[in-house]
Amino acid sequence: MSVDSPDLADDVLEDDTVLVVGHGSRREKSNEQVKTLAAMLEERVDVPVDVAYLELAKPSIPDAIEGLAPTCEHLSVVPLSLFGASHVKNDVPLAVQTARARYDDLSLYCGAHLGVHPALVELLDERARAVEADLGVDREDDDVAVVVCARGSSDPDANADAHKLARLLYEGRSFSRVETAFIGVTEPRLEDALHTVAKNRPDAVVVLPYMLGDGVLTQRIRDRTAEFDSEYPYVAAGSGDPLGTDERIVDVLADRFREARTGSVEMSCDTCKYKVELDGYEDDRGGARAMLRSLVHQAEHADREDVGDDPHVHDAPDHHVAVCTNQTCAASGATTVLERLRQEIRDADECDAHVTRSSCLGQCGDGPMVAVYPDGIWYGGVTPEDTERIVSSHLERDRIVSDLVHQTL
Structure with a gap:
């Protein structure tokens, strides 16, 4: 059932296309899930829908956009991501912004992640009822x-x-409580949440994996739930299925496409660690630093693929060098600077560095701009003649070229 999703026919043109961006996985089954959802979305919105992946699978976002650019005038890039973390805030917008500078005749729109949506709450409720049926319990009784x-x-x-999603699932339903847990990275962990819930001696505990696919993490949630069920015989416990390729995922994707196409997408900047200073996340503040982190992440994968290794095993170079090749810097000779840096690095005896192009670094008029990461040193007004000093002094010997420093992060 669609949740008040308006008809898209009046809002789109015949030359519209959607690019659904999945994370990418070593498991082809997970990549096929993205393609299945894209096909379902294409049938729903009646415009062509293609797929790309952030990592571990092909095509990448830049490659997918390059293939689609000659075929359409309007392209909406919609992340198939449950929440808005670094991929959504950094990697996808960076790819879109870079493509905008490259394809003058293509109108690119950046969509929002799946996020907190009534259709997803409804889907979680359905998953909970299925577990209740397996356990032989009824939330009403x-x-x-x-x-x-x-x-x-x-x-x-x-x-x-x-x-927030867990709270919305609780509201208006007869559960005694709905708690939030995580399988990794942060707290509370699933094991701790289950032990906390057990203290209230409920008749049953329903664990809902909030995952798109049925992969390693989903199985880990099932295993933890089974261990809990054995440890607490007075509580019936069961784990539900992941979200999968349910029609309600397509409901949300259709809404996110419409939002992107009408230019109404807004990020939650008031609580974004890249925009404001939050306790414990001070080092992540600043769009420029976030963008450089995305560039480094992409370069690490490219480096591994170039030598035939697993691209997800991050073996980063000592330095990553980003050269702004946007319009103003390009007019000042940035492309020549980029190529000279690459040549100087190749000719150096001991220099472990990777050089990539960057979109605008926000210092127009002071370029060409060259940013060296992870040191956070930005060089301004760099000429081709300066590249030898940057390589021999900074990249080889960790000695900053002070007269070129524009700013530090």
Whole structure:
């Protein structure tokens, strides 16, 4: 059932296309799930829908956009992500912004993640009822507690949304309580949440994996639930199925496409660790630092793929060098600087560095801009003649070229 999802026919043009971006997995089954949802979305919105992946699978977002650019005038990039963490806030917008600078005739729109949506609450409720039936309990007559278990993130926004989703599941339903837990990264962990719930001696505990696919983490949630069920014989416990390819996922994707296409997408900037200073996340503040982190992440995967290794085993170079090649810097000779840096690094005896292009670094008029990460040193007004000093002094010997420093992060 669609949750008040308006007809998209009046809002889109014949030359619209949607790009659904999945995370990517070594398990082809998980990648096929993204393709299945994309096909379902295409049937729903009646426009072409293609797929891309952030990592571990192909095509990448840039490759997918390159293939689609000649075929459409409007392209909406919609992340198939449950919550808005670093991939949604950094990697996807970076790929979209880079593509905007490259394809002048293509209108690109960046969609929001799945997030907290009534259709997803409804789907969780259905998953809970299935577990209740397996356990032989009824929330109307028995004391049934629920634990919604998400993956867990280093982003406070994402973790807060998991708590919000659990609260919405609790509201208006007859559960005795609905708790939030995580299978990794942050707390409370699933084991701790289950032991806390057990103290109230409910008749049953329903554990709901808040995952898209039936992978390693979902199985870990099942295993933890089974261990709990054995340890507490006076409480019936069972684990539900992941979200899968349910029609309600498509409901949300259709809404996110419509929002993107109408330009109404807004991020939660008031609690974004990249925009404001939050206790415990001070080092993550700042869009520039976040963007550089995304560049480094992408470069690490590219480095591994180039030598035939697993791209997800992060073996980062000592330095990552980002050269702004946006319009103003390009006019000042940034492309030549980029190529000279690469040549100097190749010619150096001992220099472990990776050089990539960057979209605008927000210092227009002071370029070409060259950012060296993880040191957080930005060089401004760099000329081709300066590249030898940057490589021989900074990249080889960790000595900053002070007269070129524009700012530090």
